[in-house]
Amino acid sequence: MNTVLPSTDLPLQSSSLALESSPLVLPSELSLRLRSPLQIGDVVVRSRVLQSPLSGVTDKVFRRLVRRYAPQSMMYTEMVSAAELHHLQRLPILMDIDLDERPISIQLFDRRPDFLAAAARKAVDQGADTIDINMGCPVNKITKNGGGSSLLRDPDTAVRIVEAVCEAVDVPVTVKTRIGWSDEDINAVDFARRMESAGAQMLTLHGRTRAQGYTGSARWDWIARVKAALTIPVIANGDIFSVESALRCLIETQADGIMCSRGTLGYPFLVGEIDHFIKTGEIKPVPSVIERLTCAKEHLTMLWEYKGIRGIRQARKHMAWYAKDFPGAAELRDRLCRIDSVEAGCYLIDQAILRLS
Numbered sequence: 617m618n619t620v621l622p623s624t625d626l627p628l629q630s631s632s633l634a635l636e637s638s639p640l641v642l643p644s645e646l647s648l649r650l651r652s653p654l655q656i657g658d659v660v661v662r663s664r665v666l667q668s669p670l671s672g673v674t675d676k677v678f679r680r681l682v683r684r685y686a687p688q689s690m691m692y693t694e695m696v697s698a699a700e701l702h703h704l705q706r707l708p709i710l711m712d713i714d715l716d717e718r719p720i721s722i723q724l725f726d727r728r729p730d731f732l733a734a735a736a737r738k739a740v741d742q743g744a745d746t747i748d749i750n751m752g753c754p755v756n757k758i759t760k761n762g763g764g765s766s767l768l769r770d771p772d773t774a775v776r777i778v779e780a781v782c783e784a785v786d787v788p789v790t791v792k793t794r795i796g797w798s799d800e801d802i803n804a805v806d807f808a809r810r811m812e813s814a815g816a817q818m819l820t821l822h823g824r825t826r827a828q829g830y831t832g833s834a835r836w837d838w839i840a841r842v843k844a845a846l847t848i849p850v851i852a853n854g855d856i857f858s859v860e861s862a863l864r865c866l867i868e869t870q871a872d873g874i875m876c877s878r879g880t881l882g883y884p885f886l887v888g889e890i891d892h893f894i895k896t897g898e899i900k901p902v903p904s905v906i907e908r909l910t911c912a913k914e915h916l917t918m919l920w921e922y923k924g925i926r927g928i929r930q931a932r933k934h935m936a937w938y939a940k941d942f943p944g945a946a947e948l949r950d951r952l953c954r955i956d957s958v959e960a961g962c963y964l965i966d967q968a969i970l971r972l973s
């Protein structure tokens with residue numbers, strides 16, 4: 617049964633979550649703010665919990681699953697190369713969005729303001745409600761060409777990018793970045809201020825440096841500093857793996873919302889769980905193993921229908937993420953990692969469900 621909590625101060629109490637001894641409380645002022653819609657320029661989003669862009673993950677199929685549990689949340693495409701768009705005759709599948717997928721943001725990366733402006737126009741034609749510029753990707757292939765997190769070291773170019781894209785489109789332009797290039801070079805507050813002055817309508821901050829990659833902890837204290845310095849919405853990102861961590865992050869940072877990332881891998885329920893708690897004070901029952909495996913099977917089938925054999929190859933990693941925390945998970949994971957057809961995957965999952973029923 618769901619726990620219904622008072623509408624102002626929200627203690628988080630659930631036996632299914634690993635909680636500290638005293639229940640967390642979302643202060644009433646913060647709770648009220650988080651229950652109001654998120655305003656990104658003139659776009660109104662009725663949820664403060666966002667699904668992050670995840671390259672190789674957040675395609676149309678994954679977004680559909682997340683949206684089933686979080687129908688009002690903002691979703692992001694995987695990052696799209698503006699340079700590639702410039703050369704391609706047809707739009708890449710990464711930009712494939714359904715007409716009823718709202719709200720949706722298309723994320724772009726590059727270092728050239730004119731390429732990004734042209735790509736943003738195409739993205740708006742595709743139906744993007746906002747354009748997000750990736751200024752946080754740590755991958756060498758991207759940074760060595762001046763894109764992603766390397767823009768943290770070249771704020772003048774980052775400013776020109778935001779100005780050019782704002783000029784090119786009439787939807788809000790947002791930025792997703794990190795707290796700095798390295799421990800010796802944390803420039804989040806100054807950088808964020810410059811993005812706001814250049815016209816960005818929202819900033820999402822991953823609380824790690826580029827040098828950290830995905831290691832260590834996200835430094836939410838830096839997110840708090842940036843939130844205090846800006847007037848546009850600031851979204852906190854990094855290490856949100858549960859309702860409990862979401863609330864701790866919101867309390868520490870006072871951010872305007874949070875973005876879930878790795879916590880959604882093999883678990884498309886997370887955004888909805890946090891959104892539901894913020895709006896109602898209720899803890900949603902955690903999905904059973906059988907529900908998770910049923911979702912995995914659906915994910916696999918949808919990927920097959922959407923992308924054919926390429927979808928099966930992409931599904932392997934998703935299946936491995938779903939297959940955890942139950943007896944026999946390791947063996948199932950091992951076999952799912954090698955499937956070469958939708959039938960083989962569905963058979964393995966059905967057998968596991970039978971064993972666990």
Ligand SMILES: Cc1cc2nc3c(=O)[nH]c(=O)nc-3n(C[C@H](O)[C@H](O)[C@H](O)COP(=O)(O)O)c2cc1C
Nearest residue numbers: 668669670671694695750792822854855856877878
């Ligand atoms: C597999 C994977 C793919 C990612 N792809 C993108 C991307 O396309 N664009 C982006 O801005 N961030 C991308 N990220 C970064 C995440 O959106 C997020 O900022 C980061 O994982 C920190 O959040 P977490 O600690 O909750 O995972 C990716 C991360 C992972 C693990």
